[in-house]
Amino acid sequence: MEALHVHTNENDSGWKPNKYIAAFILAVSILAVFLAISKSPNKDIIKGEVKQIKAERIVDSLAGMKVKEQDLSVNVTIDGEKKEIAITNDFTPVMAGDKIFLQSSLFAGEEAFEIKDISREKGVFVLTALFIILVFATSGWRGFYSLIGLVFSLSVILVFIVPLILKGLNPIFVGIAGSFLILLVTLYLSHGLTKKSISAFIGIILSLLFTGILANLAVQVMRFTGFSNEGALYLNMETGSSFNLVGLLTAGIIIAAIGILDDVAVTQSSTVFSLASANSSLKRMPLYKKAMSVGKDHISAVINTLVLAYTGAALPLVLLLTLRNTPIDYFLSFEMVSEEIVRTLVASSGLLLAVPITTAIAVFLCKYEQKKSKLLVN
Numbered sequence: 001m002e003a004l005h006v007h008t009n010e011n012d013s014g015w016k017p018n019k020y021i022a023a024f025i026l027a028v029s030i031l032a033v034f035l036a037i038s039k040s041p042n043k044d045i046i047k048g049e050v051k052q053i054k055a056e057r058i059v060d061s062l063a064g065m066k067v068k069e070q071d072l073s074v075n076v077t078i079d080g081e082k083k084e085i086a087i088t089n090d091f092t093p094v095m096a097g098d099k100i101f102l103q104s105s106l107f108a109g110e111e112a113f114e115i116k117d118i119s120r121e122k123g124v125f126v127l128t129a130l131f132i133i134l135v136f137a138t139s140g141w142r143g144f145y146s147l148i149g150l151v152f153s154l155s156v157i158l159v160f161i162v163p164l165i166l167k168g169l170n171p172i173f174v175g176i177a178g179s180f181l182i183l184l185v186t187l188y189l190s191h192g193l194t195k196k197s198i199s200a201f202i203g204i205i206l207s208l209l210f211t212g213i214l215a216n217l218a219v220q221v222m223r224f225t226g227f228s229n230e231g232a233l234y235l236n237m238e239t240g241s242s243f244n245l246v247g248l249l250t251a252g253i254i255i256a257a258i259g260i261l262d263d264v265a266v267t268q269s270s271t272v273f274s275l276a277s278a279n280s281s282l283k284r285m286p287l288y289k290k291a292m293s294v295g296k297d298h299i300s301a302v303i304n305t306l307v308l309a310y311t312g313a314a315l316p317l318v319l320l321l322t323l324r325n326t327p328i329d330y331f332l333s334f335e336m337v338s339e340e341i342v343r344t345l346v347a348s349s350g351l352l353l354a355v356p357i358t359t360a361i362a363v364f365l366c367k368y369e370q371k372k373s374k375l376l377v378n
């Protein structure tokens with residue numbers, strides 16, 4: 001087995017991680033994800049297949065809208081026994097052969113069923129397959145190792161972050177620890193143990209700590225409750241109001257910041273080493289300034305991306321509050337809106353800090369390596 005060591009050649013465009021280590025990470029990650037999602041499912045939710053649409057009609061909904069109501073015959077399996085049940089569907093129109101999810105309840109002493117949602121896993125699988133094909137087509141084996149990193153990240157979230165938070169551990173601490181673990185492995189898989197990846201890793205960790213402190217401070221000062229979405233409300237009910245929703249909000253901001261910090265830090269570190277490789281006579285400060293000129297362009301593009309992403313997530317609410325002519329001070333104070341603003345500003349602040357920090361670390365390591373190489377030659 002080839003040794004695991006820090007590479008001194010920073011031109012890692014053709015670099016591949018140790019195949020045995022990569023295979024081990026992939027195997028453990030897949031096993032962890034499988035174990036996490038294969039737990040006994042909620043028996044209240046039953047999957048069925050629409051056998052026949054017996055009748056359809058247009059009715060008035062409670063919201064005053066015209067909706068299609070259907071009488072369906074559905075095949076289900078309950079406790080190992082196959083049954084055919086009749087239900088009325090006013091959720092969303094379906095067709096014969098569609099897979100649907102049902103929930104049972106007792107009504108007047110009899111078991112009744114209602115549609116909770118339609119099955120979408122086929123579409124998810126198709127898009128996932130398309131994504132994997134595009135990754136291979138555009139990035140080759142480098143993309144494959146990035147996919148291993150993606151599976152590992154998912155396994156850390158499902159096996160480490162989620163269970164520990166559910167057990168009552170501090171969500172902020174768990175979020176930072178999980179982020180550290182994700183970064184350590186994904187940076188190795190994508191870039192190896194090079195001075196470039198080490199620079200990016202240190203820059204991300206320092207920026208992430210700043211992001212965590214700022215996020216926690218903002219959440220506390222602005223007195224967020226954590227009840228800004230339905231998921232938080234249901235979680236609070238399921239845990240008997242004992243869950244730290246405010247801490248969970250902070251942890252969510254931290255975890256969401258990983259990807260964008262990873263992007264800018266790796267790009268900035270790569271820029272430094274590329275510039276130094278093209279012109280080894282560059283001193284520290286000129287090299288730093290040249291790399292920062294690239295970083296500033298990247299900052300402006302990424303911040304705009306962040307703003308648009310978070311705005312898009314809250315767009316229905318923004319439209320609703322605008323339609324109601326909501327006063328601007330109440331609009332900004334509405335928790336769901338102010339929460340998205342805080343997410344954007346905190347993540348952007350971490351991004352702004354990541355660029356100069358990573359650049360400075362990369363310049364130091366790059367010039368140190370060049371100086372060391374000259375001494376060895378002499």
